Amino acid sequence: MRIKHRGLPSVLGLAALLLFLLLVIFIAGSIFYNLKNRNRQPEAINSRPSSVQAYHEKFQALEFAGEKMRLGLKADQFSVDTNGRQRLEGNVEITDEEPAGGVRIMTSGLVLDPEKKLARTEGGARLVSGNLWLEAQEFEYDLKDKVARAKQARLERMDLSLSAGRLVYQAGNGRLELKEGISGEIKRKQAPLSFSSTGLIMESDGLSFQGTDLKLAFGLINLAAGRARFRLKEVGSALDSVSLEGGARARCRLRAEESRFQEVNLSSEQMFLQSGRDGAVIRTPGAFAVESSGQEWILTGQGEGLELYMENGQLARRLKASRFRSSLKEVAGEEFQLAGQKADYDLALGRLRLGGQAEARHRHFNLDSASLEFSLNDRSFLAPGFNLEIRPEFFESPAMFFKAGASIYLSGEQLTGRPGFFDLNGRVRIWQTGEFCRAEKAGLDGKTGRVILEKLTESSWLVERADGRQERLDLRAEQARLQPGENRADLGGKVEFKLGNLGLSSDELELVFSEENPGRLSRLEARGRVNFSWKGYRAFGTRAEVDLVNETLTLVGTPKLVTASGERLEADKLTLFLADDRIRLENQKRERSLTILVRGQ
Structure with missing residues (x-):
């Protein structure tokens, strides 16, 4: 039997329609939900x-x-x-x-x-x-x-601290680059170090650096340059070496209790520092300039090939250079210009040594020598193989025999000097226009005008006689003391004197000059084994006096006269009249006899 369901198709259609409507509603809801939560952050996986x-x-x-x-x-x-x-x-x-x-x-x-x-x-x-x-x-x-x-970075590596506005670290090769406001320091008891720069690179070993516009302080040394490289030590003092280029500068402190200066300032296009066991050395292969100042002195100089040695504690101790020229100026006003092919300056002792044709310039003198040693402590100097020009301003009181207002020239084997005084040794030669002398030693005192000559082997001076005539004076002696303050010259030891046609020798001789006219010779006094010659006559005695104003020579002490013909005469007193060629002999022991010899009779 067949059963027919007439309502089944309509039921199935209704179910399909409901399913379709539900699908549309689900899709619309999903779209709305996603649009609503589109800008919300996703929840953390673990919010706790x-x-x-x-x-x-x-x-x-x-x-x-x-x-x-x-x-x-x-x-x-x-x-x-x-x-x-x-x-x-x-x-x-x-x-x-x-x-x-x-x-x-x-x-x-x-x-x-x-x-x-x-x-x-x-x-x-x-x-x-x-x-x-x-x-x-x-x-x-x-x-x-x-x-x-x-x-805004900060770096720490062992005892190194660094800070910078910007930093780039290449982890692959360990290279570190810093920029903007860089500063750093190494804290060590033995010679700590600090620095600043506008740009710095630290190599991977953490010990080698290169920077721009670098300023570095190492103990008592301050360095600066446009470009620099430096290397640190792992132990001991912080700094191993520095290479500076582009306006390199260095400031080094000195030991104040020893030195005449408090610090030394150096500048050069290129500069190197090498730290060693006993200190550090700064070198400049090219030209450099140096400045230094203290309570008494101001030093400025320039040269080439500088070597500045620092002792423990980075105190500047010694400066060496070539082609060195310097100015040493006292705060009180005195100034010395010193130069030499080689320079060796002990900063602590204040002693400057110049070699290879050294020179010194001062308002009182010009000095050229084979070498020169100058001491700032007492302003003294030592110069072997010298040529010296003494300017007129050197003598506060006029020197005897020398023309005022004209320079005096000297040479010899060795010169020592200090302000206002010169001591010359070894084949000394002194000359001025028309005057000269040779001696083994000489001393010149600028304040008193006194001149001391030892082993005076030759001299020739132009002096003025009483009548105004100028005549050549030749002198020789073991020692001569020219004392303008007392208007006299004292000679001793094998003295030889010659003025015109009058010659004299003695153990001692005193030359007296006029007080009114210091250049005018007025009187002579000879003592001990006196021997004089005049126009063919010779006389001997123990004491003689020459009055150049009255033109007389008096000889006492058992005088003896040898005439031009060889005749010998003895007397108690002998007087020679230079103006009219007369000789008078006085013999008091022989009934006051008087004998007058007129030359030519």
Whole structure:
């Protein structure tokens, strides 16, 4: 029997319609829900801040465009934004094991950009790589190139501290580059070091640096230059060596209780410093300039090939140079111009040695010599093989026999001097226009005008006689003392005197000059074995006096006269009248007899 269901098709159609309506409602609801929550951040995988989620297993083989990197990540919270950037928060730590020594960044917030392969910290962060420790307000780490960039960074490495406005650290080769407001220091008991720069590179060894606009302080030494390289020591004093170029400058302190200066300032286009066991040495291969000042002296100079030696504590001790020219000026006003092919200056003792044709210039003299040693302590100097010009201003009182207002020239084997005095030794020669003398030793006193000559072998002076005539005076003696303050000259030891046609020899001779006219010779007095000659006559005695005003010569002490014909006469007193060629002999023992001989009779 067949049963027919006439209502079945209508029921099935109604069910299909209901299913279709439900599908439309579901799709519409899904679209509305997605539109409503489109801008909402995804929830963190773990929203509990107290629990630490480790992601190093998931990211141990993190892939960026098919490249695998050995990274480790830790954070309290992890999320991914709609741009695909991964955000880590809380106690965040990222570790990169690829560079030598590794890189570990610790921060409170980190954003990973897989597309750009960058990790950027949010807020303060620390980076540790080997024995390098960096701290900055912000880090950006390139995961591919292994380069970290930071702002307002601070570096710590053993006893080295550095800070800079910007920093770039190449983890692959350990090279560190700093810019903007760089300052650094090494804290060591033995010669600490500090420096500043506008740009600095630290090599991977952490000991070698190169910088621009560098200023460096090492103990008592301050250095500066447009470009510089320096290397540190691992132990002991901080600085090993420095190379400066482009307006290099150095300031070095001196031991104040010993030196006449407090510091030495150097400048050169190129400068090197090498630190050693006993101190440091600064060298300039080319030209340099030096300045130094103290309570009494101001030094300025220039030269080539400088070597400045520092002792322990970096106190400047000794300066050496070539082609050195300097000006030493006293605060009181005296100034010395000193120069030499070679210079060796003991800064502590205040002793300057110049060699290779040295010279000294002063308002009182000009000196040229084979070498020169000058002492700042007592203003004394020593010059072998010298040529000296004494200017008229040297003598406060006019010197005897020399013309006032004209320079005096001297030469000899060795000269020692101090302000206002010269002591000359060894084949001394003194000359002026028309006058000269030769002696073994000589001393000149500028204040008194006194001149002392020893072993006077030859001299020739132009003197004025009583009648105004000028006549040549020749002198020889073992010693001569020219004393203008007393208007006399004292000669002793084998004295020889010649004035015109009058010759005299004696053990001692005193020359007396006029008080009214210091250049006019007025009287002579000879003592001890006196022997004189005049117009063919010779006389002997123990004492003689020559009155050049009255033109007489008186000889006493058992005088003997030998005439031109060889006749010998003895008397108690002999008087020679130079003006009218008369000789008078007086013999008191023989009834006061008087004999007068007139020459030519």
